[in-house]
Amino acid sequence: SQTIHQWPATLVQPVGSPLSLECTVEGTSNPNLYWYRQAAGRGLQLLFYSVGIGQISSEVPQNLSASRPQDRQFILSSKKLLLSDSGFYLCAWSTRRTGELFFGEGSRLTVL
Amino acid sequence: GQQVMQIPQYQHVQEGEDFTTYCNSSTTLSNIQWYKQRPGGHPVFLIQLVKSGEVKKQKRLTFQFGEAKKNSSLHITATQTTDVGTYFCAVSSSNTGKLIFGQGTTLQVKP
DSSP states (O other): OOEEEEEOSEEEEOTTOOEEEEEEEESOSSOEEEEEEEOTTOOEEEEEEEEETTEEEESSOSSEEEEEEETTEEEEEESSOOGGGOEEEEEEEESSTTSOOEEOOOEEEEEO | OOOOEEEOSEEEEETTOOEEEEEEOSSOOSOEEEEEEOTTSOOEEEEEEOSTTOEEEETTEEEEEOTTSSEEEEEESSOOGGGOEEEEEEEEOTTTOOEEEOOOEEEEEEO
16 A cells, blocks of 8 residues: 655754755655645645656745655755744645645644 | 635534535636545545536535536535544646645534
């Protein structure tokens, strides 16, 4: 069966520090991969999605970037965090372009 | 780009009362998905609707896709405290297939 792992689960970072969130999927090949952000009490904002290795589409201009170095690995990064980067970051995968999404457990980031 | 409006934003009900959340789009949708997110958790897929006028049921949950495929609803009959959470609809971009979420409806159930 397919599983998705996302880490770290929680982190507190100072403003200006770097960020790296990692997500891996097991049990499937060539998944579509997504990074969403959810501010407290708000909806899900699509940040990046990828249909293959090295193929990243950015939805919102910001100080975040994403990379897909391997088929089932998706990384969200920042060189310098802003206060506004605080939120709940969710990685997700799907097998078809319009298929259901399977979410990871999420990473809760607080920037102080 | 593709957008979907979801209402209401919040709903407080007494246990046993019914609950409905609505999603509306200005454009015709190819399909619509519904997700539930428990407090502190991650969204979990509930269902996908594809056909015009489609109605699907999951126990006390009834999902409906409008005839024009521009709106959808999720109705919960006789809510229970386990129904607490935020319910999202999600639609696919016609060009890319990426999934865009509505703002969600947060349901609170008073025991």
